[in-house]
Amino acid sequence: MIIPERSLKNGERAVFRLRELYGQYGYTYYKMSKFEEYDLYVRSKSFLPSEYIPTFTDTDGKLMALKPDVTLSIVKNAQAGGGALEKVYYNENVYRADSGSHGYREIMQAGLECIGQIDLHAMAEVALLAVKSLEAVGGGDCLLNLSHLGVVTGLLEAAGASEPACAALLTAIGEKNAPAIAAICGQWGIEEEYQERLCRIALLRGGPEEVLPPLRAIAANETMAAGLQELTDICGLLGPLARHVCIDLSMVDDARYYSGLILRGFLPGLPRAVLSGGRYDNLLRQMGKDGGAVGFAVYLNLLERYSAEETGCDVDVLLLRGPSASPRRAMAEAEALRAQGLSVRVERAVPKGLKAREIREVV
Amino acid sequence: MQLLNVALPKGRLGEKVYRLLAQAGCPCPSLLEESRRLIFENAEKGVRYFWVKPSDVAIYVERGAADIGVAGKDILQEYRPDVYELSDLGLGRCRMCVAAPRTFRDSMDRTLRVATKFPRIARSYYSALNRDIDIIELHGSIEVAPILGLSDVIVDIVETGATLLENGLELRETILPISARLIANKAGYQFKYDQITQLCRRVDDLRQAERNEAQP
Numbered sequence: 190m191i192i193p194e195r196s197l198k199n200g201e202r203a204v205f206r207l208r209e210l211y212g213q214y215g216y217t218y219y220k221m222s223k224f225e226e227y228d229l230y231v232r233s234k235s236f237l238p239s240e241y242i243p244t245f246t247d248t249d250g251k252l253m254a255l256k257p258d259v260t261l262s263i264v265k266n267a268q269a270g271g272g273a274l275e276k277v278y279y280n281e282n283v284y285r286a287d288s289g290s291h292g293y294r295e296i297m298q299a300g301l302e303c304i305g306q307i308d309l310h311a312m313a314e315v316a317l318l319a320v321k322s323l324e325a326v327g328g329g330d331c332l333l334n335l336s337h338l339g340v341v342t343g344l345l346e347a348a349g350a351s352e353p354a355c356a357a358l359l360t361a362i363g364e365k366n367a368p369a370i371a372a373i374c375g376q377w378g379i380e381e382e383y384q385e386r387l388c389r390i391a392l393l394r395g396g397p398e399e400v401l402p403p404l405r406a407i408a409a410n411e412t413m414a415a416g417l418q419e420l421t422d423i424c425g426l427l428g429p430l431a432r433h434v435c436i437d438l439s440m441v442d443d444a445r446y447y448s449g450l451i452l453r454g455f456l457p458g459l460p461r462a463v464l465s466g467g468r469y470d471n472l473l474r475q476m477g478k479d480g481g482a483v484g485f486a487v488y489l490n491l492l493e494r495y496s497a498e499e500t501g502c503d504v505d506v507l508l509l510r511g512p513s514a515s516p517r518r519a520m521a522e523a524e525a526l527r528a529q530g531l532s533v534r535v536e537r538a539v540p541k542g543l544k545a546r547e548i549r550e551v552v
Numbered sequence: 553m554q555l556l557n558v559a560l561p562k563g564r565l566g567e568k569v570y571r572l573l574a575q576a577g578c579p580c581p582s583l584l585e586e587s588r589r590l591i592f593e594n595a596e597k598g599v600r601y602f603w604v605k606p607s608d609v610a611i612y613v614e615r616g617a618a619d620i621g622v623a624g625k626d627i628l629q630e631y632r633p634d635v636y637e638l639s640d641l642g643l644g645r646c647r648m649c650v651a652a653p654r655t656f657r658d659s660m661d662r663t664l665r666v667a668t669k670f671p672r673i674a675r676s677y678y679s680a681l682n683r684d685i686d687i688i689e690l691h692g693s694i695e696v697a698p699i700l701g702l703s704d705v706i707v708d709i710v711e712t713g714a715t716l717l718e719n720g721l722e723l724r725e726t727i728l729p730i731s732a733r734l735i736a737n738k739a740g741y742q743f744k745y746d747q748i749t750q751l752c753r754r755v756d757d758l759r760q761a762e763r764n765e766a767q768p
Binding site: 334364457462 | 614615616617634635636637638639640737738739740742743745
């Protein structure tokens with residue numbers, strides 16, 4: 190049976206399209222349990238988006254958690270080796286405390302992870318799939334922001350910023366808060382030359398060709414130069430899809446988690462990033478594994494409100510059976526309408542709250 | 553041109569902010585007329601303003617109902633919304649302070665009872681000092697709390713200090729200087745980048761011109 194797209198919700202449609210897309214690139218489906226031993230999250234708390242994790246005791250007394258995160262479970266079981274990469278995709282619900290809604294929420298995520306000896310090709314492929322994912326779920330107006338943690342950390346290193354100064358500056362850069370950057374630099378005695386560069390990097394935004402070359406001229410050290418080079422190379426491999434890419438180096442608020450490339454995807458009309466990911470070698474190191482990893486997640490629950498054309502109707506035709514209409518007649522008429530591709534509901538009276546495009550009667 | 557949605561804090565500060573934004577090229581004259589309306593639009597200039605409770609501005613912006621808005625640093629520090637903080641408008645200047653009755657003598661061997669509308673700010677200030685505190689969250693007339701013995705000190709906003717003085721309190725510490733900030737939704741910023749950055753630049757220029765005038 191072929192399922193017509195119109196009968197799918199935005200999130201469901203997105204799941205099918207993404208599954209198709211990731212399959213095309215040879216990523217394999219990764220299915221996991223809803224629960225995970227709580228111990229895993231205790232050891233890796235700093236990699237989780239929130240410290241609150243819903244837990245319960247299993248039948249054998251073990252403390253279990255409802256997964257707040259997918260990546261941790263995948264990395265824990267990753268077995269890439271011998272130069273080959275582990276490429277997987279998933280579609281799972283995660284459970285997180287939401288600061289706004291005062292309670293745990295179920296969030297539907299789809300995404301992919303590429304684990305092993307990550308090279309330029311692997312990173313560019315993930316960036317390419319990020320753009321294609323955005324196109325698949327939202328259409329042509331999507332935007333993928335790219336950043337590289339090395340650019341900002343390199344600059345902070347060159348500026349000689351101490352650890353507390355770095356933390357304060359990363360927050361201010363993430364807020365694009367130029368007055369705060371200036372104030373922090375003043376407080377910690379960071380030279381004006383670096384203050385200017387930090388402000389410039391925080392506020393900078395534009396296409397790769399417009400933004401990256403002038404920045405390479407002001408690279409303060411090797412870390413920064415390498416970060417810029419990596420971004421340039423990745424964008425160079427995206428071909429025509431680079432038109433959706435925007436460089437925004439202020440995306441450094443997840444500095445504990447990410448270690449290089451950072452991706453964030455936006456769709457017009459959605460209030461926050463619908464795709465988020467990047468390079469996260471630190472997590473592998475913390476779990477005692479070699480190599481690196483890069484991946485992203487798409488937050489499908491955000492698509493619930495994404496404005497695909499709203500029909501505004503529950504059903505195309507409401508068929509009202511008059512008191513004398515025979516069941517056979519009503520059934521035949523309804524089936525004939527369904528054969529034309531319409532949705533039909535048969536009732537004796539108009540149900541409360543139901544919206545039909547058209548009401549017909551069978552007598 | 554896409555419509556830029558601007559959340560303004562209801563009240564005197566909001567009116568000052570509107571005048572600044574109007575000067576910066578986003579006027580909407582109907583806004584200052586006496587009326588009970590809350591939403592005002594100037595399609596020609598591509599801007600829509602709406603009045604909301606000052607402490608709600610950050611929520612409207614964070615959730616994308618407004619592209620930009622103006623909120624006090626106190627609100628941003630307390631609720632930590634995930635937004636861009638693009639400019640310090642220098643309006644509505646005041647300070648977040650610790651105040652206590654003139655007779656109060658602090659002693660480190662007791663838990664300090666702190667009455668405040670800003671529990672997060674108070675907690676992070678005292679935890680940086682390694683001070684054990686008991687937070688009493690109130691919603692108004694904070695000055696009464698230490699007078700009636702509900703708390704030892706208060707953490708609150710002080711503008712001139714007159715209210716403190718009249719209630720027998722004195723300022724003990726300044727935690728944070730406060731002023732109105734221009735904030736933007738992180739996704740809206742991507743799609744209305746030119747409109748938002750242009751407005752920001754004009755606002756910053758106006759502020760600079762004002763400062764230059766003040767220092768001849």
